[in-house]
Amino acid sequence: MRLNKSIIALFLLPAVIIYLAIFLYPTLRTLAMSFYDIPALSSKVAEWKYVGLVNYEDLVHSSYFVGSMKNVLGIWLIGGVLIFAFAFLYAVILTSKVRGVHFWRSLIFLPNTVSAVVLSVVWLQYVFNSSYGLLTSVFNRLGLTALANIQWTDNEHIYFSMIIAFSFGSIGYFMLILNAGINRIPGDYYEAATLEGASPWTKFFRITLPLLRDVFRTTLVLWTITAFNFFVWSATFGLDDPHTVTPAFYMYQKVFGKGGNVYVEEAFNVGSGASVGILITLATLIVSALIGRLFPKERLEY
Amino acid sequence: MNMKRKAFASVLLSTMLALTVITGCGKSNESEASMSSPSASPSSSPSASASASASASESPASELSGKVVFWSMWSNAEPQAKVIDEAVADFKVANPNVEVEVKYNGRDINKLLKPALESGQQIDIFEQDPGAALSTLKDHVLKLDDLLAQQAIGSDGKTVKDSIIPSLLDWVKSLAVPAGLEDGYYAIPQQPYAVLFFYNKALFAKAGITAVPTSWEEFLADCELLKQAGIEPITFDDAYRDLFIGGYLGSAMGSDWTDSLVKDKTGEMWKDPIVLQFANDMQNLQAKGYFSKKIAGNKYPAGQQDLALGKTAMYLNGTWLPNEIAATAGPDFQWGSFQFPVVPNGNGKGGFQGLSFGAQGLLMNKNGKNVSAAFELVKYLVGKKAQEGMATKALAIPATVDSTWPAPLAEAEVAFQNAKVNMPWGFGIDNGGDFSTGTVIPTFMELATGKLSPDKYVAKMAEQAKKFYSGK
Secondary structure, three states: OOOOHHHHHHHHHHHHHHHHHHHHHHHHHHHHHOOEEOOOOOOOHHHOEEOOOHHHHHHHHOHHHHHHHHHHHHHHHHHHHHHHHHHHHHHHHHOOOOOOHHHHHHHHHHHHHOOHHHHHHHHHHHHOOOOOOHHHHHHHHOOOHHHHOOOOOOOOOHHHHHHHHHHHHHHHHHHHHHHHHHHOOOHHHHHHHHHOOOOHHHHHHHHHHHHOHHHHHHHHHHHHHHHHOOOHHHHHHHOOOOOOOOHHHHHHHHHHOOOOOOOOOOOOOHHHHHHHHHHHHHHHHHHHHHHHHHOOOOOOOO | OHHHHHHHHHHHHHHHHHHHHHHHHHHHHHHHHHHHHHHHHHHOOHHHHHHHHHHHHHOHHHHOOEEEEEEEOOOOOOHHHHHHHHHHHHHHHHOOOEEEEEEEOHHHHHHHHHHHHHOOOOOOEEEEOHHHHHHHOOOOEOOOOOHHHOEOOOOOOOEHHHHEOHHHHHHHHHOOOOOOOOOOOOOEEEEEEEEEEEEEHHHHHHOOOOOOOOEHHHHHHHHHHHHHOOOEEEEOOHHHHHHHHHHHHHHHHOHHHHHHHHHOOOOHHHHOHHHHHHHHHHHHHHHOOOEOHHHHOOOOOHHHHHHHOOOEEEEEEEOOHHHHOHHHHOOOOOEEEEOOOEOOOOOOOOHHHEEOEEEEEEEEEOOOOOHHHHHHHHHHHOOHHHHHHHHHHHOOOOOEOOOOOOHHHOOHHHHHHHOOEEOOHHHHHHHHOHHHHHHHHHHHHHHHOOOOOHHHHHHHHHHHHHHHHHOO
């Protein structure tokens, strides 16, 4: 039975209204807010002061904000390489019929079940601590005093320390998606390849990778969104240190204040925070589109 | 089957996690409860409640009725909340017809309060930093001048105004006009704090130091004595790096100068000889090993734990420090404190007269429907008994005059007596916004860890300041 077009519209209406109300309206309002100077999040529209593109100009001229953009690109690139290298490795190992697959998979996924705040405290206060931290103790035990004396959270090291700590917690999530993707590839291909005498490397590069292209593209977009909204780790690792600040955390500082200490007075500009939000959205859209260009959708996939 | 096992494994894992979290919390709650219970019982002694009800019966308070809502900045697990609960209980005994609702918001109050007030929710009394509250909530605050003339509770016939430390009240009053309000009192200060050097008296004694340093020269001499005795002199955490820069420059030049330094668009102010002197002195502290090597990577609260554990002798912080690290330091820790030593060659606007101090405040809603009952409750909250409860249970400085200060802060009283000028947090060094966080503090860390020479520090700061402000 063919449905009348108006009936289709009627059935779609609730979903469309909800979508417009909870997604499109806030986005448009944020876009509008980015052109105003707004003293507090709860300010009435009458208190907004129109400033045009000044918020954006200030951001471009602020070395602190520009630094935060460089930081996030580094996180995206370095963290991405780290995470995908390990996620692929584990996903392939887990699909190669090792014993206790479920146990290992749960173990690798485990950090994802812990709150990021808890994980970062563990890394900061227990792993990287320079007097009794894990790294210091282990290196001391091994007699590697030069390595043991490194302060993992000083100006020079904190950025990479943060990326390592964050990547540790994120590998499991991407591994799970890749793992599911690999499991969907029919075993026949591997059996045929094995009969022909292909090495594990050949099988990975000639069978797994090409057939995973679509899954990989999706995880890459997911990673881009995660990386561009990098927030909690920046907040817990650096407070407002320029070495670890990211646009998302900068946005938070502008909207909710610098925090850290209840005794600091400060001036907010919610409008400036909104313009950071708009820039993050734009960057995510552009990079996602580029990824779509680089990995066009293919019919041959599982 | 497969699915079931997976589900089981995930349930098991999450249960284990939840359990560890819950047991972790449970322990700390238990210890807090057991710590406070013995001290709670003597405070409800008959004499105290008798005096409270006696003073209440003099005023027409007992006729009060209605509902009073109080939003607190503490969370219900903090020791301050227990003191507030007791004050509310005393209030209820004297005013049985008033219904009191206390909401313990914790520091989230800073985000929740304004929307709540603007939506017209009933909040009669709230706690806030007075400076921040007057600037952002000026349409909601009640002028308290008339109410302050009422009799205070438990202060032998003094008015509320006379029962509070005068310098704090003066400070609160001075905030009104700059915020755009009519001159007057809009907040009652409480929980006063000051930024001071805190030190471990046992370690000072071990190094043979008999008096606290007052000048930079004495400070260096004491650092040397500590070092000779094998004790690490100074440490700080990433969260308080600003205090060290601000402390030095504020002590030399006062906070107005520091404020204009970080806002100077030309960068020329950084070429002032005092900045080079600052850089040389910081390099000296680093080169002689007076700074802990760990300052480079200290993540709050790692540095203050070193003080609590007796590894380091001094830490520059607010007077809340002894309470904050009481669990690690233990009851036998001998606390001492002194003001930032006087730096030579200043402009005479710093020194001991300038102290970075402030307080939290109790404020009232202008649109409150039950002002008389609400102020009666405020009187209990700033009454002598509650304020002394804050001193004994939360190691906070009492806001009332003639109250005994908590023992770990006994020496801090000296600084409050010296103080004539209130300097802002960080002595103004944080007033540069993104320039302060993005440039001033990280460049100072390069200097303090020996990666930048004093001359290069001055040159870099001047150049960076010019560059930062050129776009504006």
